Amino acid sequence: MNEREICERIAEILNLEHDCSKGIDDLLKILEYEINEYRKSLEEQAMFMEAQIEELSRSYEEISTLLEISEIFGTFEFPLNLQDKLEKVIRLLRNVIKFESYLVHLESELTVGDLNREEIEPEIGNPEKTVLIEPGKSEKFSNLLFVPIKGNKYYGYVCFVGKEDGGVFTAGDRKIAEMTARYIASALDRLDFLKKEIERERLEEQLNIARQIQTNLLPRKIPEIGFVEADACSQPAVQVGGDYYDFFVSQEKRFLTVVGDVAGKSVPAALLMSAVRSYLKVLVTTCPDLEKLVNRLNTILCEDMTNDRFVTMAFIEISPDGTLNLINAGHNPVYFLHKGELVKIEASAIPIGITEWEYKKHTIHLKPDTFVISYSDGLTEARNEAGEEFGYERLEKILREFKGETPAELLEALRKRVKSFMGDAQQHDDMTIVVLKYKGQQEVE
Incomplete structure (x- = not known):
């Protein structure tokens, strides 16, 4: 191939119009220029590919690190072994973020790292937000990355200071730190939930025990005495309650029934109820007179209660001859039912334990086969799903329509009607019902 043919071939490759009769030198210069530009383009592409590979490698390392951290905190353990997990995580993060110093502080849990809280925290405005201090922005730290650990609540923070290679913390470093903080917070959320569940179960177990104890404080059986028949029930709104009832028979063969309702519900009311029961057990044996008993009980409780x-x-005290002495200290009305005729006697005195008071008895004479009904406000204030109360009208209607013969039958009628009225509504107050029946004067052994 001669020079002219070579010239024409080069011009064809370069897609140029060139007069090859004038020589090949100018065309060779153009070819050299194009080759140099092509070499530069290849070098730039190689550098770009290298940067891309480096970025992909870093991204892979970051993702791999986050997956390992996720596995460390995703594994459910109890106890959590938090310090051991944090030490593993810090080793992983050091390879990715390449920090010089660090601090992980968890309130009420632990603090690990080689930084001082007293130096870091004054530099942070809002501890519940990520803070990035760049070079020149702080007198103490040339470069700092602060990330809060927040889940269902604020737990603490993780902080990194300085880069091993002298660089600055990047957006990627911030993203990894924030993701790590989320994993820690999620683990702490689960731990907090588990602790609450354990405490709830422990409390529930204790309340169940308390309920058993309280149930045992109520009469296990009703004293048998010829002239009175009785039945009763008590249902707390929660595990334990403040309602109380009891039965006593005096040396004079008088039958005493007590129904009480402590202000409040649950454990405080149950504790006070227990104290009232203890005082009453002692006073019944030392105060044969009903008025003295009630006044003495009030004096004691006024000293003890807030x-x-x-x-x-x-x-309610009933004698064999049908004499009934009643002291109603702020309690619900007591009903007397005899052959469909209903009489209601309201409270005539203030509740026990408020202030000194002279309690006086109200005396009536019962006819044989008279029912006496006492109860707590959990009966009349029982609510249905619409929020409507059972009320006194429904109670009185049930009593007037009752055709049974025994306290057990009347008690069951009341319980069924209240339960039917409430439906699926939750019981919101303790409910106690005591039903007595004076059967007439009989020989008492």
Whole structure:
């Protein structure tokens, strides 16, 4: 191939129009220029590919690190072994973020790292937000990355200072730190939930025990005495409650029934109820007179109770001849039912434990086969799903329509009607019902 043919071939490759009769030198210069430009383009592409590979490699390392951190905190353990997990995570993060110093502080848990809290925290404005201090922005730290650990609540923070290679913290470093903080917070959320569940179960177990104890404080059996028949029930709104009832037979063969309702519900009311029961057990044996018994009980409780605590109580004492002495200290009305005729006697005194008071008895004479009904306000204030109360009208209607013969039958009728009225509504107050029946004067052994 001669020079002219070579010239024409080069011109064809370069897609140029060139007069090859004038020589090939100018065309060779153009070819050399194009080759140099092509070499530069290849070098730039190689550098770009290298940067891309480096970025992909870093991304892979970051993703791999986050997956390992996720596995460390995703594994459910109890106890959590938090310090051991944090040490593993810090080793992983050091390879990716390449920080010089660090601090992980968890409030009420632990603090690990080689930084000082007293130096870091004054530099942070809002501890619940990520803070990035760049070079020249702080007198103490040339470069700092602060990330809060927040889940269902604020737990603490993770902080990194300085880069091993002298660089600055990047957006990628911030993203990894924030993701790590989320994993830690998620683990702490689960731990917090588990602790609450354990505490709830422990409390529930203790309340169940308390309920058993309280149930045992109520009469296990009703004293048998010829002239009175009785039945009763008590259902707390929660595991334990503040309602109370009891039966006593005096040396004079008088039958005493006590129904009480402590202000409040649950454990505080149950504790006060227990104290009332203990005082009453002692006073019944030392105060044969009903008025003295009630006044003495009030004096004791006034000394022991705070201003926001009191007890409504109904004391019903029946003698063999049908004489009934009633002291209603702020309690619900007591009903007397005889052959469809209903009489209601309201409270005539203030509740027990508020202040000194002279309690006086109300005396009536019962006819044989008279029912006496005492109860707590959990009966009349029972609510249905619409929020409507059972009320006194429904109670009185049930009593007037009752055709049974025994206290057990009347008690069951009341319980069924209240339960049917409430439907699926939750019981919101303790409910106690005591039903007595005076059967007439009989020989008492």
